[in-house]
Amino acid sequence: MEDPIGSNRKFARTGRSWTALRKDLHRRRTGDLDWNDLRNLKASYNAGEDVADVAWQAYSLFQGDNLLYGNLLYPSLPAMAEEVVGMALELFDAPEGACGTVTSGGTESIILAVKTARDWAQSERPVPGRGEIIVGRTCHAAFNKAAEMLGLHVVRVATDAGFRADPVAVSDAITENTIMIVGSAPAYPIGCLDPIGALAALAREHRLWLHVDACVGGFFLPFARDLGERVPDFDFSLADVTSMSADLHKYGYTSRGASLLLLRDQELSRFQRFSFNDWPSGEFITMTIAGSRPGGAVASAWAVMNYLGHKGYCERVEEILDIRRRLAAMIDALDGIHILGSPVAGIVGLGGDGSFDMAALRDTMAAKGWQFGPLVDPPGINLLLNFRHGAIIDAFAADLAATLEEAKAGTLERSSEPARYGN
Ligand SMILES: Cc1ncc(COP(=O)(O)O)c(C=O)c1O
Incomplete structure (x- = not known):
């Protein structure tokens, strides 16, 4: 939960140069996830660096x-x-x-x-x-x-x-x-x-x-x-x-x-x-x-x-649909895990068949560095695909397959942190 903030009372006495501040900002974000990191399957609407540059x-x-x-x-x-x-x-x-x-x-x-x-x-x-x-x-x-x-x-x-x-x-x-x-x-x-x-x-x-x-x-x-x-x-x-x-x-x-x-x-x-x-x-x-x-x-x-026009949006959607199809084929080949319902856009939910602890699998995949939205009910994984995810979707599926085996062996534990969407 995001706590109300206000304990750090230090108004800068004098200003600092932009060079120093810029360095400070870079240092401060060293622990942050890069929003367009390819392992970010949670909230990265990455349409390419050129698009981000136009936006900025x-x-x-x-x-x-x-x-x-x-x-x-x-x-x-x-x-x-x-x-x-x-x-x-x-x-x-x-x-x-x-x-x-x-x-x-x-x-x-x-x-x-x-x-x-x-x-x-x-x-x-x-x-x-x-x-x-x-x-x-x-x-x-x-x-x-x-x-x-x-x-x-x-x-x-x-x-x-x-x-x-x-x-x-x-x-x-x-x-x-x-x-x-x-x-x-x-x-x-x-x-x-x-x-x-x-x-x-x-x-x-x-x-x-x-x-x-x-x-x-x-x-x-x-x-x-x-x-x-x-x-x-x-x-x-x-x-x-x-x-x-x-x-x-x-x-x-x-x-x-x-x-x-x-x-x-x-x-x-x-x-x-x-x-x-x-x-x-x-x-x-x-x-x-x-x-x-x-x-x-x-x-x-x-x-x-x-900048994108109808054609640019279509190109990105086409790529995401292709990634979604590849993911679906890989999930299909796994026993015990499936895509929930019929996704229509870039969001895909993954659920388990109840024969293993899906929440423990979800938490372990997160601990391995994959960023995705947690599903609580039913327990599972929410993936938000962007058109760059073609580069990592095989690695994600391979990691999921390996983790699934561990889940079936009963060796995985749930995180002590509650799964949550926001702060
Ligand atoms: C379907 C839907 N509605 C509403 C929202 C809320 O949007 P925002 O986070 O921009 O306030 C979201 C955010 O993901 C969403 O997916």
């Missing part, structure tokens, strides 16, 4: 500019944000009149989606009690964070055998207080795509807000589909999808600190907007949780999207 250069050009004052001082920023949103709306087949906002990350997009849905419900279809949101068990924890902040309640329902939200369970969970349902495209823990079409039918029948969380898959699935992969409809092509979240700083490959909240109908954005006038500085209007917003994040997203 564009960010640094605008690093002092603030999107909060975009319309007043830095009109290039809202213009770039408009283009970024427009590209995403086209990608997700949004109808005329749809709109979007650049946010700081998936969690902010999700909190804003929940706030917008809550205020829409209060105005358009009030419920008698505390508003409820129904999500599948694998849905991201950010929805619980949002609900906690916004006075709502999340109902997590069972997934089916394929780790997808079960529409029957969702339907059974709908009450007079339900305002919103959520589908993940895909969900982070196991990488499976919820049945968005079936959820859309429920949303229509009960007049509910349907949010599609495409934070991790938004800049993957459309390209996979264009490459001929079978990707069920998950976006605004389904008429009852009300909003979507899609992260630019994941498979969009831009600098950290950029995501999108998209709304089917601009008319709904009045429930997203915050506006306040009764203070000395005049009208204050924002569409985001943040006030000041980094101009660099928008410039970086704009530059990377235009």
Whole structure:
């Protein structure tokens, strides 16, 4: 857990030279993982050094500019944000009149989606009690964070055998207080795509807000589909999808600190907007949780999207799909371990058949230096693939095969640290 910090009270008396600080920074990060280390199968959206360079250069050009004052001082920023949103709306087949906002990350997009849905419900279809949101068990924890902040309640329902939200369970969970349902495209823990079409039918029948969380898959699935992969409809092509979240700083490959909240109908954005006038500085209007917003994040997203273009994204997705197929073949050849469900994007979950301690295998692979997301329920391994992982996937599978033998022999132990996702 991240503890509150504040015990180290040492304000520098005088400044130091950049040369000295730079050296200090390099020394400080010697214990850190390099984010694009090839053994990082946890959170490395590595699209190549050239892409990282474009992201960084564009960010640094605008690093002092603030999107909060975009319309007043830095009109290039809202213009770039408009283009970024427009590209995403086209990608997700949004109808005329749809709109979007650049946010700081998936969690902010999700909190804003929940706030917008809550205020829409209060105005358009009030419920008698505390508003409820129904999500599948694998849905991201950010929805619980949002609900906690916004006075709502999340109902997590069972997934089916394929780790997808079960529409029957969702339907059974709908009450007079339900305002919103959520589908993940895909969900982070196991990488499976919820049945968005079936959820859309429920949303229509009960007049509910349907949010599609495409934070991790938004800049993957459309390209996979264009490459001929079978990707069920998950976006605004389904008429009852009300909003979507899609992260630019994941498979969009831009600098950290950029995501999108998209709304089917601009008319709904009045429930997203915050506006306040009764203070000395005049009208204050924002569409985001943040006030000041980094101009660099928008410039970086704009530059990377235009640098890669549809073709560049497709090339990276094609490579990842190939790595996923190679991994699947190698896992297939192992006895006792399998891929969970049917992954649709770059996330793959691995589980065991129950004949050995999968949690001990997971912890031992982590102790051997492989970085991946832990799965707790079912115990397993969450891999997040990038297009450079072709270089290590054979080594990973070989290490997994050897560790599996040890697990079957019962010689492995679980870590005493609890498996966790964040800090
Ligand atoms: C499906 C999904 N939703 C939401 C999030 C939260 O995004 P962030 O960490 O950018 O706040 C993630 C992060 O991995 C995710 O995979």
